Amino acid sequence: MSEHRDHRVLVFAPIGRDGPASAELFRSSNLDASNCRSLPELVSEMSAGVGTVFLAEEGLFGKDTAPLAQWIASQPPWSDLPFVILTSHREQPAVVAWRRSIVLLLRNVSLLERPVQPITLTSAVQSALRARRRQYEIRALLAAREQTAQELEKLVVERTRALEEANKQLRVEMEERARVQETLRQAQKIEAIGQLTGGVAHDFNNLLMVISGGLDMLDRQTDPNRRRRLMDGMIQAAQRGASLTKQLLAFSRRQKLRPQPVDVAAQIGGMRELLDRSLRGDVHVEFDFPDSLWPVEVDPGELELVILNLAVNARDAMPNGGTILVRGENLPDLNDEEICGDYVRLSVIDEGVGMSPEILSRVFEPFFTTKDVGKGSGLGLAQVHGFATQSRGTVRIHSEVGRGTSIELYLPRSFDLPLSEQHLIDLTRVRPKKSNQGRILLVEDDDEVAALVGEMLGQLGYDVTRAASAAAALGALADGRSVDVIFSDIMMPGGMNGVELAQEIRRRRSDIPVLLTSGYAEASVREAQAAGIRILAKPYHIDELSAALGAARSNPGLDGDSKRSNSC
DSSP states (O other): OHHHHTTOEEEEOOSTTHHHHHHHHHHHTTOOEEEOSSHHHHHHHHHHOOSEEEEEGGGGTTOOOHHHHHHHHTOOTTOOOOEEEEEOSOOOHHHHHHHHHHHHHHSSEEEEESSOOHHHHHHHHHHHHHHHHHHHHHHHHHHHHHHHHHHHHHHHHHHHHHHHHHHHHHHHHHHHHHHHHHHHHHHHHHHHHHHHHHHHHHHHHHHHHHHHHHHHHHTTOOOHHHHHHHHHHHHHHHHHHHHHHHHHHHHTTOSOOOOEEEOHHHHHHTTHHHHHHHSOTTEEEEEEOOTTOOOEEEOHHHHHHHHHHHHHHHHHTOTTOEEEEEEEEEEEEEESSSOEEEEEEEEEEOOSOOOOHHHHTTTTSTTOOOSOTTSOOSOHHHHHHHHHHHTTOEEEEEEOTTSOEEEEEEEEBOOSOOOOOOOOOOOOOOOOOOSOOEEEEEEOSOHHHHHHHHHHHHHTTEEEEEESSHHHHHHHHHTTOOOSEEEEESSOSSSOOHHHHHHHHHHHOTTSOEEEEESSOHHHHHHHHHTTOEEEESSOOHHHHHHHHHHHHHOOSOOOOOOOOOOO
16 A cells, blocks of 8 residues: 555645646546645655655745745655656746745755646646655665665674584684693503503513522522523623613613714625624625715614614514615715605615515514514614614615515715724623722712622722712712712712702812713713713623723713704
8 A cells, every 4th residue: 555655656736736637637637646635645645755846936926935945855865856846937036946945845846937838737746646656666776775684694694603503613622622632642651651661561570580599599509601601691680670771761862872974885895793793694784885975973883783683673673684785875865755855865775575565664663573472572664763863864664575574774974074884783892900009989889789789899990989879979068078089870869969969069069070870861961971070871791891991080071962954
């Protein structure tokens, strides 16, 4: 009904028969026309719905047009109601001025001067209605746009709410995943620790069995040959224990390496006799080192241990004998996901049984071994991996079942000239001297270790005084005791460790050299090295103790390690 009213023609010509006649004329042209007899009625009908207004100007003479002006001013933005005004012939200035004010009041106006033909009047009104219909179309478009905007806003609100719910659910899932991952890491950590401690306990219990059982049997034997065999077995067990500790440190990358320029061909070539003694008669070793092979920046002693481990593994992989090839190759400008720069690839290749993909994926795990019980700790390849990584390189393995194995070490090139090779795997020992070497203050809290080290120092010709703590050692110095060298453990009770003791002695008696020893105390070791204090690693032989004491007395400063980088 409201839409029907929007297309009405409202007629306001209250004087004479113009109003009814005009309405009848419009109806005859199929227009919906309504005649309004007063200005308030016109404004009221306009509020109910209108297409255009036809009025005679004299109907507004002397009338209060304020309600009409208010209606026109309050139209919505899309509306501009068209008016068709029938004017008179009067051209007096007052009339013209009034007519101009009416045009300004009504805004959208078409003027028709009397007399006017019916077809002209009807055509003007129809034109006004067409203009009004376009306004209604704009209104519809605006309404549709507003509805679309509201629907879009509603959709945005719904999507935002859904997104918030999804984000909330995602956060919950992420927190749950993080919790599960942390639980898994803890489980893997516990499993790894269990595997590690189980392997260490197994190997060390075997070694302790040999030592403790040998000591128990030593007092029961009178035959010198049997006593000698028991002693040799205990010495070998102790050496195996020291080697196992070194492998653990290498795997965990806590082993202190001393990298230096090394001639690979000379260093490994000098191991020929050692390798021949370590392998069976049906296993042969061949070296393939070009004359142009670069030196590498590694710890020479650890390099020899790695090659020996790989050679022994290759031997065990060839039960029917065969050849082990040790090859060196230069790799200039190597650039892959792990390393980049100039590297030397050192390969140990065997003709053995090879490894399946399942075994190959686990070879670097500590204590994983395919050897029989008692024939391997499972730390060999773990040590190789730790050595290569700590040397700023890497290690890779290629193997197929029945077609042998190739283990490749990638070691950083050194641009310095190598020193003469130093073969640190040496079974010969310097015989201790028994002449008077001077007075030594031994600082050691463990009674058994102190007794053993005291015996070793006595064998070396030192007069030994023992202090069980750092405070006791400082007290011994304070009473004026004559001391030529101080030999102290790093880890001790009483609030002062060996490094702090050495620093205090330097402040009080800078003329007394200090030598420290440690099984493993990484932070203190770094502190000692930064302070220029020498350290002798446990366990040590009597000749190593003799050499370390001699070096400390002749040159109290610490030999600095060369630190070079091979970065991209």
